[in-house]
Amino acid sequence: MNDSKLNFALAGNANVGKSVIFNQLTGLHQHVGNWPGKTVERAEGTLNFEGQEIDIIDLPGIYSLSTYSIEEVVSREYIAVEQPDVIINVVDASTLERNLAFTIQLLELEPRMVIALNQIDIAEAKGILVYPEELSEALGVPVIPTVAVKGAGLTELVNIAITASKNAPAKHMRYGAEIEDRIEKIRDNLVADTPYPKRWVALKLLEGDEKIEEIVFTAQPNLKTLVEEEKSCIEEIHGHEISSVITSERYAMASSIAYNVTSHVVPEKNFKDRLEEVSSHPVLGYVVMVVSILTVFYGIFSFGDWLAGVLDMFFGFLKEAYFNALGTTNASTFIWNAVVDGFIGGVVVALPYIGPFYLVLSLLEDSGYLARVAYLMDSAMHTIGLHGKGFIPVMLGFGCNVPAVLGARIMETEREQLICAFVASLVPCAARSIVIMGLVAAYVGFRWALLLYVIDFILIFVLGRIAYKVAPDEPVGLIMEMPGFRLPSAKTSFQRTWFRLKLFIYEAFPVMIAGNFVIQVAASLGLLGIVEGLMSPVTVWWLGLPSAAGVVLIFGVLRKELTLILLGSLMGTTNFATILTPVQMFVFAFVVMVYVPCLSTIAALVKEFGYRKALIISGVEVGVAVVLGGIILRVLLAIGLP
Amino acid sequence: MSSASVEEYLEAIYSLNEKGELAKNQDLSEKLKVSPPSVTQMIQRLAKEGLVLYEPYKGTQLTGKGMALAQKVVRKHRLLEVFLHKILKLPIEKVHEQACKMEHSLNDETASALCKALDRPEKCIDDDPIPECILDVSDCDECEMARSKSSEHPLVTQLSNLKQGEEGKVMFIRGGRHSSKRIQDMGLTPGTYLRMVNAAPFNGPVEVEVRGSSLALGRGLASQIFIEVEDEEQPWKRTHPHGPHHNLQSQS
Numbered sequence: 023m024n025d026s027k028l029n030f031a032l033a034g035n036a037n038v039g040k041s042v043i044f045n046q047l048t049g050l051h052q053h054v055g056n057w058p059g060k061t062v063e064r065a066e067g068t069l070n071f072e073g074q075e076i077d078i079i080d081l082p083g084i085y086s087l088s089t090y091s092i093e094e095v096v097s098r099e100y101i102a103v104e105q106p107d108v109i110i111n112v113v114d115a116s117t118l119e120r121n122l123a124f125t126i127q128l129l130e131l132e133p134r135m136v137i138a139l140n141q142i143d144i145a146e147a148k149g150i151l152v153y154p155e156e157l158s159e160a161l162g163v164p165v166i167p168t169v170a171v172k173g174a175g176l177t178e179l180v181n182i183a184i185t186a187s188k189n190a191p192a193k194h195m196r197y198g199a200e201i202e203d204r205i206e207k208i209r210d211n212l213v214a215d216t217p218y219p220k221r222w223v224a225l226k227l228l229e230g231d232e233k234i235e236e237i238v239f240t241a242q243p244n245l246k247t248l249v250e251e252e253k254s255c256i257e258e259i260h261g262h263e264i265s266s267v268i269t270s271e272r273y274a275m276a277s278s279i280a281y282n283v284t285s286h287v288v289p290e291k292n293f294k295d296r297l298e299e300v301s302s303h304p305v306l307g308y309v310v311m312v313v314s315i316l317t318v319f320y321g322i323f324s325f326g327d328w329l330a331g332v333l334d335m336f337f338g339f340l341k342e343a344y345f346n347a348l349g350t351t352n353a354s355t356f357i358w359n360a361v362v363d364g365f366i367g368g369v370v371v372a373l374p375y376i377g378p379f380y381l382v383l384s385l386l387e388d389s390g391y392l393a394r395v396a397y398l399m400d401s402a403m404h405t406i407g408l409h410g411k412g413f414i415p416v417m418l419g420f421g422c423n424v425p426a427v428l429g430a431r432i433m434e435t436e437r438e439q440l441i442c443a444f445v446a447s448l449v450p451c452a453a454r455s456i457v458i459m460g461l462v463a464a465y466v467g468f469r470w471a472l473l474l475y476v477i478d479f480i481l482i483f484v485l486g487r488i489a490y491k492v493a494p495d496e497p498v499g500l501i502m503e504m505p506g507f508r509l510p511s512a513k514t515s516f517q518r519t520w521f522r523l524k525l526f527i528y529e530a531f532p533v534m535i536a537g538n539f540v541i542q543v544a545a546s547l548g549l550l551g552i553v554e555g556l557m558s559p560v561t562v563w564w565l566g567l568p569s570a571a572g573v574v575l576i577f578g579v580l581r582k583e584l585t586l587i588l589l590g591s592l593m594g595t596t597n598f599a600t601i602l603t604p605v606q607m608f609v610f611a612f613v614v615m616v617y618v619p620c621l622s623t624i625a626a627l628v629k630e631f632g633y634r635k636a637l638i639i640s641g642v643e644v645g646v647a648v649v650l651g652g653i654i655l656r657v658l659l660a661i662g663l664p
Numbered sequence: 665m666s667s668a669s670v671e672e673y674l675e676a677i678y679s680l681n682e683k684g685e686l687a688k689n690q691d692l693s694e695k696l697k698v699s700p701p702s703v704t705q706m707i708q709r710l711a712k713e714g715l716v717l718y719e720p721y722k723g724t725q726l727t728g729k730g731m732a733l734a735q736k737v738v739r740k741h742r743l744l745e746v747f748l749h750k751i752l753k754l755p756i757e758k759v760h761e762q763a764c765k766m767e768h769s770l771n772d773e774t775a776s777a778l779c780k781a782l783d784r785p786e787k788c789i790d791d792d793p794i795p796e797c798i799l800d801v802s803d804c805d806e807c808e809m810a811r812s813k814s815s816e817h818p819l820v821t822q823l824s825n826l827k828q829g830e831e832g833k834v835m836f837i838r839g840g841r842h843s844s845k846r847i848q849d850m851g852l853t854p855g856t857y858l859r860m861v862n863a864a865p866f867n868g869p870v871e872v873e874v875r876g877s878s879l880a881l882g883r884g885l886a887s888q889i890f891i892e893v894e895d896e897e898q899p900w901k902r903t904h905p906h907g908p909h910h911n912l913q914s915q916s
C-alpha cells in the first residue's frame with residue numbers, strides 16, 4: 023500500500039448528514055457501486071487536501087454494529103477488517119444521545135477516530151447546545167463542530183483527521199466491573215484467530231453475536247462453556263438477557279455523556295414543527311401524502327414521457343440517417359436491430375424515468391419526508407407482507423417497474439428487498455396500461471379494463487402473501503427514526519443521481535443489449551417461426567390466441583407497449599375487432615400484463631439480486647400468467663362471452 | 665367511588681373497545697345496569713384520573729393507564745372463569761357472575777399463580793383472549809420468582825395501547841431475539857422513558873419520543889414492548905436528566 027495515501031471512512035446513524043459531508047469532500051471524484059454481492063450502495067471518492075491524497079468511503083447509515091441488517095454487516099466488516107486509517111464518526115448534535123450509543127460501539131473496535139459534530143444549527147434551533155470540548159474530553163477523541171450543508175468546519179475536520187491518522191488509536195469505553203471483568207476473562211482465554219480486535223470479539227461473544235460465535239466456536243469449541251457460564255452470571259446479576267444488559271449499559275453511558283455536554287433552552291414552536299405535525303397527522307397526513315405523491319409521480323412520468331419522446335425522435339432521425347447512408351440491406355437492418363436497438367431501448371425506455379426518479383428519491387430521503395410516508399402506509403403494506411417503506415417502490419411501479427425494482431433496496435434485509443422487488447414487478451406499469459387501455463378498454467369496454475386491474479391487485483396481494491410465507495427468515499417490522507424536516511442539498515442530490523445513473527448504465531445495459539441481440543439473431547435465422555410452432559400448444563390451445571401471439575409475446579419482453587403494434591403488423595390490421603374476439607383480447611392483455619417483466623426490469627432484477635433470483639421471479643410470473651390466462655379464458659367462455 | 669366499581673367500568677369499556685368500537689354511554693348504562701346520568705358522572709371522573717378518553721357524542725376509550733388497569737381485571741375475570749368451569753366444573757351460565765365478584769378481591773400474585781396452575785390458558789371459555797401476562801419472564805418457569813416480588817404488580821401495558829401524549833417507562837420486550845435486539849439498538853432499552861407522540865390510524869405504526877428523538881414503530885413491534893404507565897417516582901413529572909424532558913436551564 024502507498025504510505026502517503028490515507029484512507030478515511032465516514033460512519034454514523036442515518037439522517038445525520040454523512041452523505042452531504044462525503045459529497046462536499048469528494049465532489050465529482052467519486053465512484054458509486056455495490057458492496058460485493060450485496061444490495062447495498064458503496065460510495066467511494068478521493069480528496070486531494072493540500073497535496074495529501076485521501077480515499078474516502080461513505081458507509082451506510084446504521085444504528086448498531088450487530089448483524090441485523092445487511093448494511094450493519096457490511097459496515098462492521100469494513101471497519102474491523104479493512105481498518106481504514108481514520109473513522110470520521112458523523113454525529114447529529116440534535117439527537118446526541120442515540121448517536122453516541124453508536125459512537126460507543128465504534129470505539130469498541132478501537133480505531134483512530136474523529137467526530138464530526140454535525141447539524142449544530144438544527145440542534146440550536148431545537149434549543150440544544152452541545153459543547154464540543156467537553157464531548158471530546160468525555161470520549162477521548164477530537165470533536166469538530168460542523169454544518170455540512172454549508173461546508174462549515176469541514177476543512178478543520180480533514181486537518182484534524184489527518185493528524186489523528188498519525189496518533190494512537192482511540193480507547194474503548196468501560197462497562198460496569200461485572201461486565202468488564204468477564205470480557206477480560208473471555209479475552210484471555212481466546213486463542214482462535216480472527217481478523218477482529220480481541221476485546222471486541224470477547225464482548226460480541228458475551229452479547230451472543232451469531233456471526234462471531236460461528237467463527238470462534240468452530241475454531242475453539244471449548245470456549246463455549248466458559249462464555250455461557252459468564253453470560254448466565256451477568257444475567258443473574260441484572261435479571262435481564264445479556265444482550266439487553268449490554269445495550270442498556272451502552273445507552274446509559276451515552277445518556278450520561280449527552281447530559282453532561284449539553285444544555286437546553288426551550289425553543290419556540292416554529293413553522294417546521296407544524297409541518298412535521300401535519301405530515302403525520304391521521305387525516306391531514308394522508309391528504310398531504312396523496313398530493314405530494316401524485317405531484318412527484320406526475321412530475322417524474324410527464325418529464326420522463328417528454329424526454330422519451332424527444333429521445334425517440336432523435337433516434338428516429340438517427341435511424342433514417344443510418345439507412346440513408348448504408349442503404350436498406352439485410353446486413354444493415356440486422357446490425358441496427360440487433361446491436362443499436364438494444365441500446366436505444368435502454369436509453370428511451372429506462373433512463374428518462376430512472377434519472378428523475380433517482381433525483382426525487384434522493385430529495386425525498388434527505389428532506390425527511392420519506393419516513394413519514396412509510397409511517398402512514400405501514401398498515402396498508404402489511405396486507406401484502408411488507409412494511410411501510412415498501413410503499414414507495416410499489417407505487418413507482420405504476421409508472422415503470424425499473425425504478426420500482428431499484429427502489430426496493432430501501433428495505434433493510436435481503437428478504438424484504440426481494441419480496442418488495444417481486445411485488446413491484448407485478449404492478450402494471452405505464453407500458454402495460456397502454457396495452458390494457460388500447461385493447462381491452464377500447465374494444466371490449468372500460469369495465470373489463472378495470473377488471474384486469476382488479477385481478478392484478480388480487481394477484482399482487484396473493485403472490486405477496488405467498489412470497490412472505492415462502493421466504494426464509496424472520497419478517498421485519500417497521501422501526502425507524504422520524505427525522506425532522508430539513509432542506510435537502512441540491513448539489514448532493516444531483517451528484518448522487520448522476521453516480522447512481524452511471525452505475526445503472528454499467529450494470530443493466532449489457533443485459534438489455536445482449537437480450538435484444540439474442541432475439542434479433544433468432545428472428546433473422548428464422549427461428550421464431552419454429553418457436554411459434556413450439557409455443558402454439560400454449561398460445562393457441564391453452565390460451566386460445568392466434569398463433570402469431572407467440573412471437574408477439576417474445577418481442578413483448580423487449581418493450582411491452584410494442585406488443586400491440588407488433589400484433590397489428592403481424593395480423594395485417596390495427597382494427598383489432600376484426601382479428602380478435604373480446605375474450606381473446608382480454609386474455610391477451612392479461613398475459614401481457616403478468617407474464618414477465620420487460621427486459622429492462624429483468625436487467626434491474628439481475629443488477630440487484632443476481633441472475634438466479636431474476637430468473638426465478640420471471641419464471642414464476644410466466645407460469646402464473648399462462649396458467650391463469652387459460653383459466654380466465656375458460657371461465658369467460660363458460661359464462662358465455664364471445 | 666369504590667375501586668370495584670372503577671374496575672367494573674374499565675372492564676365494560678374494555679370489552680366494548682375490544683370489538684373495535686368506542687364505548688357509548690348508553691351501552692355502558694345497559695351493560696352495567698346503572699342510570700345514564702351516573703355513567704356520565706363516572707366517565708368524567710375516570711377521564712380526570714387519566715384512565716379514559718371521552719369524546720362527547722362518540723364515546724369512551726381507554727388510555728394506556730386505563731388499559732393497564734382493565735387488562736389486569738379482565739385477565740383475572742377470564743382466568744377465574746376458566747378455573748370455575750374447567751376445574752370446579754361449574755356450568756357455564758353460572759361462572760360469569762361468580763368471576764365478577766371474585767375478580768376484585770384476587771390480588772395480582774394470586775392471579776399469576778392461578779394462570780400457572782391452569783397451564784397458562786390463552787383463551788377464555790367463550791373464546792375471548794385472556795390479556796397477556798405482564799411479568800418480565802421469558803417463560804412460565806420464572807413465574808413464581810417474578811410474581812412473588814410483591815402482591816400487587818405494577819401497571820403495565822403494551823406500547824401500542826398508549827394514547828397520544830401519554831408517557832411511560834420501558835419494562836421489558838417480549839418476542840423474537842432479532843426484533844427485540846433491534847428495538848433496543850434504537851434506544852428502547854428497559855428503563856427508558858418515552859412519550860407517545862402519535863399513532864397512525866388503521867392499526868398503523870406509532871410514533872414515540874425517546875432519548876430526544878422521534879421513532880416510528882410498526883404496531884406489531886409496538887405490541888411487543890411492555891410499558892410501565894404508572895411509576896411510583898413518576899420522573900417525567902419532575903425534571904429529570906434522562907427522561908424525555910431534559911433539565912431546562914438557559915445558558916448564555
